[in-house]
Amino acid sequence: MKLTDNIKKIGLSLIATIAVSYVYAQDFSYSSVSVEQATFTGGNLPIRRDEGGTFYGTPHWISGAENQVPVAYVSGSTARVNAHFKFTCENAPDSIMVRGIGPDGFDFEPRTVAVEEEAPGEYSFYYPSTYASTEFTAGESDFYKPFTIGWDVSFNDGEDWRNADSTRNSMYVTRDNPQSEAGHFKWYHSVYDISCRNADGWSTDEEIIAAVWDEYTDQVVLNYKDDSLHYYSPKNTYFTNLGGLLENRNAQCYTFAQLFLATIKIQGVVRTNNYVYITPVYSTTCGGYSVNRFLVKDWDFGTPTGSGCEAYPYENSYTSLLPYPYTDYNFITADVTDQTGIPGQCSDNPSSYFNNHQIALIDGVYYDACYGVTFESLEDIPYEAFDGWGFRYTSGGVTYARFTNDMDATELSQSITTF
Amino acid sequence: MRFWILNSLLFCIGFTFGQAPERKIIIENGTYHYVTINDNNQLATYYRGATTSPIKEGKRYVLPVGRNLTAHFNPLAWDLKDDSIVAVNFMDHVMNDRYEAIKKIGLFDLQEWNSTMVIGELIQACVNQPQYIFNQPYLSLKEKTDIFNHFYFDLALIGDEVWMVMSNKGSFRIWKYADGEWKKSKIYKREWKAHFTLVKEGNKPILLTETGEKIVVSLDGVEIIQQGKNNFELKDYTVVIDRDNGKNYYIKNNFIIPEQSITELLKKSGSTI
Numbered sequence A: 001m002k003l004t005d006n007i008k009k010i011g012l013s014l015i016a017t018i019a020v021s022y023v024y025a026q027d028f029s030y031s032s033v034s035v036e037q038a039t040f041t042g043g044n045l046p047i048r049r050d051e052g053g054t055f056y057g058t059p060h061w062i063s064g065a066e067n068q069v070p071v072a073y074v075s076g077s078t079a080r081v082n083a084h085f086k087f088t089c090e091n092a093p094d095s096i097m098v099r100g101i102g103p104d105g106f107d108f109e110p111r112t113v114a115v116e117e118e119a120p121g122e123y124s125f126y127y128p129s130t131y132a133s134t135e136f137t138a139g140e141s142d143f144y145k146p147f148t149i150g151w152d153v154s155f156n157d158g159e160d161w162r163n164a165d166s167t168r169n170s171m172y173v174t175r176d177n178p179q180s181e182a183g184h185f186k187w188y189h190s191v192y193d194i195s196c197r198n199a200d201g202w203s204t205d206e207e208i209i210a211a212v213w214d215e216y217t218d219q220v221v222l223n224y225k226d227d228s229l230h231y232y233s234p235k236n237t238y239f240t241n242l243g244g245l246l247e248n249r250n251a252q253c254y255t256f257a258q259l260f261l262a263t264i265k266i267q268g269v270v271r272t273n274n275y276v277y278i279t280p281v282y283s284t285t286c287g288g289y290s291v292n293r294f295l296v297k298d299w300d301f302g303t304p305t306g307s308g309c310e311a312y313p314y315e316n317s318y319t320s321l322l323p324y325p326y327t328d329y330n331f332i333t334a335d336v337t338d339q340t341g342i343p344g345q346c347s348d349n350p351s352s353y354f355n356n357h358q359i360a361l362i363d364g365v366y367y368d369a370c371y372g373v374t375f376e377s378l379e380d381i382p383y384e385a386f387d388g389w390g391f392r393y394t395s396g397g398v399t400y401a402r403f404t405n406d407m408d409a410t411e412l413s414q415s416i417t418t419f
Numbered sequence B: 001m002r003f004w005i006l007n008s009l010l011f012c013i014g015f016t017f018g019q020a021p022e023r024k025i026i027i028e029n030g031t032y033h034y035v036t037i038n039d040n041n042q043l044a045t046y047y048r049g050a051t052t053s054p055i056k057e058g059k060r061y062v063l064p065v066g067r068n069l070t071a072h073f074n075p076l077a078w079d080l081k082d083d084s085i086v087a088v089n090f091m092d093h094v095m096n097d098r099y100e101a102i103k104k105i106g107l108f109d110l111q112e113w114n115s116t117m118v119i120g121e122l123i124q125a126c127v128n129q130p131q132y133i134f135n136q137p138y139l140s141l142k143e144k145t146d147i148f149n150h151f152y153f154d155l156a157l158i159g160d161e162v163w164m165v166m167s168n169k170g171s172f173r174i175w176k177y178a179d180g181e182w183k184k185s186k187i188y189k190r191e192w193k194a195h196f197t198l199v200k201e202g203n204k205p206i207l208l209t210e211t212g213e214k215i216v217v218s219l220d221g222v223e224i225i226q227q228g229k230n231n232f233e234l235k236d237y238t239v240v241i242d243r244d245n246g247k248n249y250y251i252k253n254n255f256i257i258p259e260q261s262i263t264e265l266l267k268k269s270g271s272t273i
Helices: A003-025 A189-199 A205-217 A242-248 A253-265 A380-385 B002-013 B119-128 B136-144 B262-269
Strands: A034-041 A071-074 A080-088 A095-101 A107-114 A116-119 A122-131 A142-154 A162-174 A275-280 A293-296 A299-301 A314-318 A336-338 A357-362 A365-368 A373-375 A386-395 A398-404 A412-417 B024-028 B031-037 B043-050 B059-066 B078-081 B084-088 B102-106 B152-158 B161-168 B171-178 B181-184 B197-201 B204-208 B214-217 B222-226 B237-242 B247-252
Touching: A034 A122, A034 A162, A080 A095, A080 A142, A080 A162, A095 A122, A107 A122, A142 A189, A162 A189, A189 A205, A189 A242, A189 A253, A205 A253, A242 A253, A253 A275, A253 A357, A253 A365, A293 A398, A299 A386, A365 A380, A373 A380, A380 A386, B024 B078, B031 B084, B043 B119, B059 B084, B059 B102, B059 B119, B078 B152, B084 B152, B136 B161, B136 B171, B136 B181, B152 B197, B152 B204, B161 B197, B161 B204, B197 B237, B237 B262, B247 B262
Parallel strands: A071 A162, B024 B237
Antiparallel strands: A034 A080, A080 A122, A095 A107, A095 A142, A116 A122, A142 A162, A275 A357, A275 A412, A293 A386, A299 A336, A314 A398, A357 A365, A365 A373, A386 A398, B024 B031, B031 B043, B043 B059, B078 B084, B084 B102, B152 B161, B161 B171, B171 B181, B197 B204, B204 B214, B214 B222, B237 B247
């Protein structure tokens, strides 16, 4: 081949390249492509808002929204997503190629999609519902916060790809199908978040239970916004169900037991007879009063001043036990005084004068999620966690509480139900 | 403090006619009485009005009792006699004693709901209510088992007697409180799938089961006097006890329209039990 022929060929090729470039990208700016909204489909699980308990809707991603909607799947399933895009351009092509690049190889294949003119110089295109290239590992919980999909576009049939925009959603993958909602167990956002955040990568029941329990052991439980969930801080909370805890972020002991059990039920872990209501075993003392109060550590027992009941010699009296600002007990007289003792969840000195308490029971171990501690037996609880037993009566508008620090004076009974 | 007050106000505003009556509506002397529960805070509201006036015109009072919400749902156990309500306060609260849960509350001591009420204080008042009679049925069950599964109960007032039926784990027992003491039946075997309701019919306690059976209960025995119905679930119905005419009815919960009177509702949608 002659040199002149080669020069001619190079010249023609150059002209062709310039022409192609002119057709595909003459006045186009990649930065103008944006995802307007994206929706996950393909069997994703419903999620309730912590705030109010209603279910999130779709789309999951909305451009510019302050809070994007979380997404959840069961392991072994495959995420599927569609997305609406828009861009500005003076002279747009009829079609364009789009793909999504997710984390850990969760990619969404290139699709050629039609470009629609919305207004002069304004165009849109729709990436149809497309499965990810791989499924979530079967039998394993997973967690992405966020699950970012980088969206690429190509104007030359996939030869060159340019990043256009990205979508970011919290992605929760449960090991198995969550257990059905019943009673106060509902599929709240923070239930997914706490569970999958801790159980990420774990498979067996035992692994998941242990991993989820880790959330509670440092006495800091955080919701999906990383806000603290408080146990009696302040002490006057009346919320006793899971929804109340998640919405108000301060609640009684019922709710932390429910939260712990909910965070394993959402993974499909099945344990019946798991919710334990403990209270002093029914007994009477000193004139027939029912021994129905106990003090959780720490309480300081001073000089007893009570009369007429030697077995319960310490006496406190009160009319309004927890006045504003609801941080300290308000006794008129007090032989026994509350001290900073066992910390509760996000609470240095929670309420500690009770008739009853709620804990979880799983595989023979008692989990007290309020304090992040476990017990091997019911009998151990008073000796490890209580400072005293008591009863109370009212006279002349004043309540008199009588106490003993003899931990052998009575014992706990339990009522076990399935949460 | 502001949050606390706002929260309380929101709860008060939340009391509407959207909640179904707990088990039943009682008609007596041309007046209807029923109770609802707010499932968020567990507090009871007692409603009273003329049977010929729209339900929405009835007055709403704070009833200082409540109930929890469990997977095996048991509505508030309550009944009315003279000017008092007797109810079982199974509210979840760390200071609420289940052995002391049976309360008697005078109707004319009740306060009408208003926007200044503080929910936390009302709940504390529930917990502080003195017991009416000791909850021996619960203690006896508790002494037999730690496991509670399909645990349901209800009570009915017949003359000066308090009747209770309590079920758990495939059995139930009948209790009667009279002359200062509780007496009990033997334990009967039966699998329960949902709650039942105990009513008075001709001075006898009658158990209305989840499938619509009628069972006469006594300390000496039980007798099924009406079989269950196809496609009937008690949870979908409110029992209307018309003491003025000596009849009991079922009315479907979604037929209870606040704009109509109880009389109209019964005429249109009531079916005799």
